[in-house]
Amino acid sequence: MRLILSFQRCEGGGGVGLWVSIVEFPLAETQAEESQSPEAAADVQSCPLPDEVISTFSIQGDATVGTSIRYSCMSGAQIIGSNENFCQDNQTWQYPHPICKKVYCLPPREVEHGYVVAVQKTEYEVGFDIHYLCKKSFLLDGPKKVTCLSNGSWSESPPHCRGRCLIPAERSRVVIGGEKRWPFDVTDAMVPHGKNVTFFCKHPRHQCNFAAIQTCFDGKLQPPACYLEPTWLQYKLFPHRLVSEIEECVPADVE
Incomplete structure (x- = not known):
């Protein structure tokens, strides 16, 4: 808070007096006035993020100079490169932006005396399920279903069809x-x-x-x-x- 003293001379009643008044100004208003001065601080600097990076990754953090961001690929993709980057003082990134590579699972092995219930493909997308059945008189020993995981492997090893x-x-x-x-x-x-x-x-x-x-x-x-x-x-x-x-x-x- 800022205090301003105001002095006024007054006469009357056969004498001369001095009147003092105090005016208070809130500090916030004072600071606001100062901030609007021509010497206001420059805009915050940041590093550029291309549209293709923003659309490809889920990004945590901001691109302000002196701070870091973390990248993560959308489901079904694997990050290639550094998953963290630092915005330098010259408004450039410390590392090149990484890329997201689509992950697939190779076809699982066939099951003797059994069937693979799935569309035949050369590769399967993450989250794809494959089901197994055994021929008559054989008993399924193992999982009935396996799922393609984000690391490119199947959730479990294929089952066996065991004979009587x-x-x-x-x-x-x-x-x-x-x-x-x-x-x-x-x-x-x-x-x-x-x-x-x-x-x-x-x-x-x-x-x-x-x-x-x-x-x-x-x-x-x-x-x-x-x-x-x-x-x-x-x-x-x-x-x-x-x-x-x-x-x-x-x-x-x-x-």
Whole structure:
């Protein structure tokens, strides 16, 4: 705030006096007047940004001298060059402006015993999805869908189409899905990939059986080493004596 003193002489009543008045001016008004003087500061200087740069990139920061900006490409493109630049005192940029290069994914590998559900292309855009299906009797092991990522790779490796397994038993019951069944009662006598099959083995010293579990993996299912396939005569003449039909061993016997 600025104070101005005003002095006035006054006469009357047989004497002479001096009248003093104080006038206040807000500082903001004073500064405004000063700023409007011919010696006002020069305009802020900046570095030029071409239209093609503005339209290509998302830019953070401003182009004022002494400051930096950061570039980022739009989705589906990769920046080539420095992603940061500095506006120098001579109103030029420290580095050349970068460029945005379109990113693509190469076609993923084919899946044996399966299908790739997508338009056939030599390259796929970022965000493009590819779906997979398996042929009949094969089970999909892995992702049903993969997506082209911004780094030019697929979101996951392609899946596998795994084959079913033939149950390596004919004249002995096995356990599949918690149910004790004859193999010929199972469709095609086969189980899908990843399915557990429980076989029955005879205890070497006791008249009882114990379970041995095997897992189907891509068309391969081996019986456990302890399993013995009954003969045709055993199956026909003494079905109640088959290992799968005799009493289960108590835990102490198995140990």
